[in-house]
Amino acid sequence: MSRMLAGVTVDDELYQTFTARRYDVTQEFKNLPLETVIIYANSRDLEEYPEIQNRCKEITEQVKAEIREYYSSRDGRKEYKMMIHKDFSEYMRDVQKIEADMRPRAEKIRSTVENARSKWEKVCNDRDASEVSKASWKAEYLQEEENFKKGIADLESEAGKAFDNVREQLQEHLNDFYDPNGSRIDDMTMKLLNIGFPFKKEEFDRLAARYTDNPTMLRILIQYAKKMGCAPI
Numbered sequence: 001m002s003r004m005l006a007g008v009t010v011d012d013e014l015y016q017t018f019t020a021r022r023y024d025v026t027q028e029f030k031n032l033p034l035e036t037v038i039i040y041a042n043s044r045d046l047e048e049y050p051e052i053q054n055r056c057k058e059i060t061e062q063v064k065a066e067i068r069e070y071y072s073s074r075d076g077r078k079e080y081k082m083m084i085h086k087d088f089s090e091y092m093r094d095v096q097k098i099e100a101d102m103r104p105r106a107e108k109i110r111s112t113v114e115n116a117r118s119k120w121e122k123v124c125n126d127r128d129a130s131e132v133s134k135a136s137w138k139a140e141y142l143q144e145e146e147n148f149k150k151g152i153a154d155l156e157s158e159a160g161k162a163f164d165n166v167r168e169q170l171q172e173h174l175n176d177f178y179d180p181n182g183s184r185i186d187d188m189t190m191k192l193l194n195i196g197f198p199f200k201k202e203e204f205d206r207l208a209a210r211y212t213d214n215p216t217m218l219r220i221l222i223q224y225a226k227k228m229g230c231a232p233i
Helices: 012-019 034-042 050-073 089-124 131-178 187-194 201-209 215-228
Strands: 002-005 008-011
Touching: 002 012, 002 187, 008 012, 008 050, 012 034, 012 050, 034 050, 089 131, 187 215, 201 215
Parallel strands: none
Antiparallel strands: 002 008
8 A cells, every 4th residue: 555755655664664763853852753743844833933844844855865765776666766866956056066167167278368369469569579489479379269269169068068968857857756657646645535525725735735746646636626616725
């Protein structure tokens, strides 16, 4: 039997393993069962106590990561494909890192050609410089100009490939996150929906909050809300 834990569908064995754990959230809140931690992480009543709620959110995210890693490495049932990142915002940080890495390399190439240009201009203004000397410095400068153009083109090509790689990874993560996935359907919640359970607005809001990282269940809940005339999620 499948169960829902932290918005992720797990088998009963794994559910029992995780829910048997106890967590120390703060000095005052110790030895809390995982289910309580998850409730605290999503409780509006605890928004006035950010230290407690943030710690509960951290624990919940850690549990989600452990579950996904467990299923990605387990033979047979691979409902979750491990992505390079856990959070979508990390892909933006990848892009920023690529830009940060490319910037000093581009500046170094530019500095080299500007230095060669400066030396050549000094030679041109030196009345004592021979024509041979001027020709030599000009040739060096022109070569650096070519090196500059090629270096910048190579950097742009390298950066473009790196950006494309990040874009592909992000798209793969988005597809995995938003595509319907039957393994992420919570059987226990579906029992309530299938009998047309008359949720109160607050109850339905709390139910939906459990599936913030489970678009499959959110789509089912939205459809249910429309069908039953519930208040919007």
